Amino acid sequence: MEACCCNLEVDVNGEETFMVDKTVITQYSNKFARLFGKSSGATGKLKVIFHDFPGGAEGFELMLKFCYNNGTADINPSNLFLARCAAEYMEMKEPMADVSNLLEQTEKSLQEISYWTWSDILIGLKQCQSLLVPDSSVMVERCLDTIVGRLVLASEASPCPSTSSTDSSWVRYSCDSKSTESVKTSFSRLTWWFEDLLFLSPLLVAMLVKSMLSRKMDHLVISKFLLYYQKAKFSTATTHEKCKIIEMVIDMHYDMDLSCVPCKTLFGILRVTLGLNISKCSRNKLETMIGSQLDQATLDNLLVPSPHGISYLYDVNLILRFLKAFLRRGNSLVTPIQMRKVASLIDLYIAEIAPDPCLKTSKFLALATAIPDSARDSYDELYHAMDMYLEVHTQLSQEERLKICCGLNFEKLSPQACLHLSQNKKFPSKSTVQALISQQSKLKNLLHVIPSTSSYNDSPCSSSGAAAQKGKKDKTSEQVVLYSGNFDLSTDNEKLKAHLQGMQWRVMELEKFCRKMQIQMAKITKSKASGHSYAKSLPKLCS
Structure with missing residues (x-):
C-alpha cells in the first residue's frame, strides 16, 4: 500500500x-x-x-x-x-x-x-516557554492575558479591597482589623498565584506585569510578586541570570506608580544589586526612583558601602546621584517640607561620614553644598560635621579649610554654635570672625525691632542701675576680649583687630540701650499701677 x-x-x-x-x-x-x-x-x-x-x-x-x-x-x-x-x-x-x-x-x-x-493554562504556558520560537509570542500573550483576567476577577471578588500601608507589613487586606487570621486569609486570596508562576522566565514575567499594569491591578501586589519571584529564583540562579532577573524587577517597578512602592522596597532592591554588574540603564532607573523618594529615606538606607576599589567607606557618589535625582524634580513637585527633610537627612549623613580619614575634601564639600540654602533653617548640624571632619583631617591646608567653611551660612548658626566656632582653633581665623560678625548683625536686627523714642534716650539712670551697668559693661568687655584672644591673628592683621574692637564697642552700646529700656519699662509698670493707661501697646520684645 x-x-x-x-x-x-x-x-x-x-x-x-x-x-x-x-x-x-x-x-x-x-x-x-x-x-x-x-x-x-x-x-x-x-x-x-x-x-x-x-x-x-x-x-x-x-x-x-x-x-x-x-x-x-x-x-x-x-x-x-x-x-x-x-x-x-x-x-x-x-x-x-x-x-x-x-x-x-x-x-x-x-x-x-x-x-x-487554571492548570490547563499553566500547562500551555509552560509549553509555549519551552518552544522558544518567535511564532509562539502571540500564543504566550493570549495565555498571559487569560491569566491576568483570572487574577483581576479574583481580586474584584475579594470582599476586602487592598489598602496601602506605610509600615513594614506592606499591605493590609482585611475588613476585620481584630482578626489576624482574617488578615492572613484575605492576603492569601490575592497572593495564592505567586508560587504557580515561578516557572516563568524573566522575559515572560515582564510581559505578565505589563499586562497587569494595563489592567490596573494593585501595584503593591505586583511589586510583592516581583520581589517574591526574585528571591525564589536567586537561590539557584547563576550570576548572569541574577543580573537579568534584577534588571527585570527594576524595569517593571520603574513603570509603576512610585507612590505605591515604599522607599524601603527600593533600597532593598538596591542592596541586592551590590556586587552584580547590572546594566547602566537599569541602575540609573533605580537611582532615579530612589532619588524621587529621598525624603522618605532613613540614615541607615544611605549608608551603602563603597564599590570595590574606592578608598572611602561609604558610597558618597551614589548619595550625590540620589540628591541630583531629587532636586531634578523641581520646586513644583518638591514641597518645602520634603526639602527640609532631605536637608536634615543629608546633614546626618555628612556627620556620619565625616570621621572617614579617606574622604576627600571635594566630596565632603559637594555634599555640604548640594542642598539649597533655603532648605536649612539651621546650619548647626553641618557645622558640627565640619568640626568633626577637621578634627580627623589635620593635614588640610588653610586654603582647603577655607573651602570647607564656604559651605556654612553663618547667619543661620545658633549663638551657641557661633560661640563654639569663635573659640575653635581648627577653623580658619577668617571664619571665626565671620561668626562674630553674624552675631553682631543679628543684634543689630534685634535693635531695629525695638522702637526708638526720645524719652527713652533722655531717661536718667538710678545710681543702682549705673552700678549694674558698670558691672555688666566690664563683664561684656571681658567676654568680647576673650573672643579676640582666641583668634589666631598675625601681628600685621591690624584690620581684623580694629574690626573686633569696633564690635566690642557696639555690643557695649547695645547693652546700654537695653538697660535704658529696662528702666523705662519699670516706669511704665509703676505708672500702670497708679491708674494711668497708654494708648500704644508694648513691643513684643519687651513683653
Missing part, C-alpha cells in the same frame, strides 16, 4: 530519525510540497535534516499523527501550542486541495482558552 511506503528519512534536530511516506506528508505541508516540487512521484529514498524544528521530535511526531490520521488530531491544552508551532513551521497555513488545515484547528481550540482550567 502506498501509504505504507517509507521513502523519506527525516532527521529532527539530531534527536530522532523518522521514516515517513513523502506523499502523505507533502499533501498537508506546503514546506515539503515546495521542497520536492514535481519530484514527489520519484522513486528512491530521500533525506531531510531539520536543525530547529519547534518541539523537536515530539513536535514532529504530533504533526505526523495529524497527517497519517486523515487530517484530524486530538488537540487539547497539553499539546495545542506544540501542534500550532509545528503547523507554522511546516507551513500548514493554506488548505492543500480538500485536506484539513492543522493551523485552523489549533486556532479554533485557542479561541476556547477562556474556558480552560
Whole structure:
C-alpha cells in the first residue's frame, strides 16, 4: 500500500530519525510540497535534516499523527501550542486541495482558552516557554492575558479591597482589623498565584506585569510578586541570570506608580544589586526612583558601602546621584517640607561620614553644598560635621579649610554654635570672625525691632542701675576680649583687630540701650499701677 511506503528519512534536530511516506506528508505541508516540487512521484529514498524544528521530535511526531490520521488530531491544552508551532513551521497555513488545515484547528481550540482550567493554562504556558520560537509570542500573550483576567476577577471578588500601608507589613487586606487570621486569609486570596508562576522566565514575567499594569491591578501586589519571584529564583540562579532577573524587577517597578512602592522596597532592591554588574540603564532607573523618594529615606538606607576599589567607606557618589535625582524634580513637585527633610537627612549623613580619614575634601564639600540654602533653617548640624571632619583631617591646608567653611551660612548658626566656632582653633581665623560678625548683625536686627523714642534716650539712670551697668559693661568687655584672644591673628592683621574692637564697642552700646529700656519699662509698670493707661501697646520684645 502506498501509504505504507517509507521513502523519506527525516532527521529532527539530531534527536530522532523518522521514516515517513513523502506523499502523505507533502499533501498537508506546503514546506515539503515546495521542497520536492514535481519530484514527489520519484522513486528512491530521500533525506531531510531539520536543525530547529519547534518541539523537536515530539513536535514532529504530533504533526505526523495529524497527517497519517486523515487530517484530524486530538488537540487539547497539553499539546495545542506544540501542534500550532509545528503547523507554522511546516507551513500548514493554506488548505492543500480538500485536506484539513492543522493551523485552523489549533486556532479554533485557542479561541476556547477562556474556558480552560487554571492548570490547563499553566500547562500551555509552560509549553509555549519551552518552544522558544518567535511564532509562539502571540500564543504566550493570549495565555498571559487569560491569566491576568483570572487574577483581576479574583481580586474584584475579594470582599476586602487592598489598602496601602506605610509600615513594614506592606499591605493590609482585611475588613476585620481584630482578626489576624482574617488578615492572613484575605492576603492569601490575592497572593495564592505567586508560587504557580515561578516557572516563568524573566522575559515572560515582564510581559505578565505589563499586562497587569494595563489592567490596573494593585501595584503593591505586583511589586510583592516581583520581589517574591526574585528571591525564589536567586537561590539557584547563576550570576548572569541574577543580573537579568534584577534588571527585570527594576524595569517593571520603574513603570509603576512610585507612590505605591515604599522607599524601603527600593533600597532593598538596591542592596541586592551590590556586587552584580547590572546594566547602566537599569541602575540609573533605580537611582532615579530612589532619588524621587529621598525624603522618605532613613540614615541607615544611605549608608551603602563603597564599590570595590574606592578608598572611602561609604558610597558618597551614589548619595550625590540620589540628591541630583531629587532636586531634578523641581520646586513644583518638591514641597518645602520634603526639602527640609532631605536637608536634615543629608546633614546626618555628612556627620556620619565625616570621621572617614579617606574622604576627600571635594566630596565632603559637594555634599555640604548640594542642598539649597533655603532648605536649612539651621546650619548647626553641618557645622558640627565640619568640626568633626577637621578634627580627623589635620593635614588640610588653610586654603582647603577655607573651602570647607564656604559651605556654612553663618547667619543661620545658633549663638551657641557661633560661640563654639569663635573659640575653635581648627577653623580658619577668617571664619571665626565671620561668626562674630553674624552675631553682631543679628543684634543689630534685634535693635531695629525695638522702637526708638526720645524719652527713652533722655531717661536718667538710678545710681543702682549705673552700678549694674558698670558691672555688666566690664563683664561684656571681658567676654568680647576673650573672643579676640582666641583668634589666631598675625601681628600685621591690624584690620581684623580694629574690626573686633569696633564690635566690642557696639555690643557695649547695645547693652546700654537695653538697660535704658529696662528702666523705662519699670516706669511704665509703676505708672500702670497708679491708674494711668497708654494708648500704644508694648513691643513684643519687651513683653
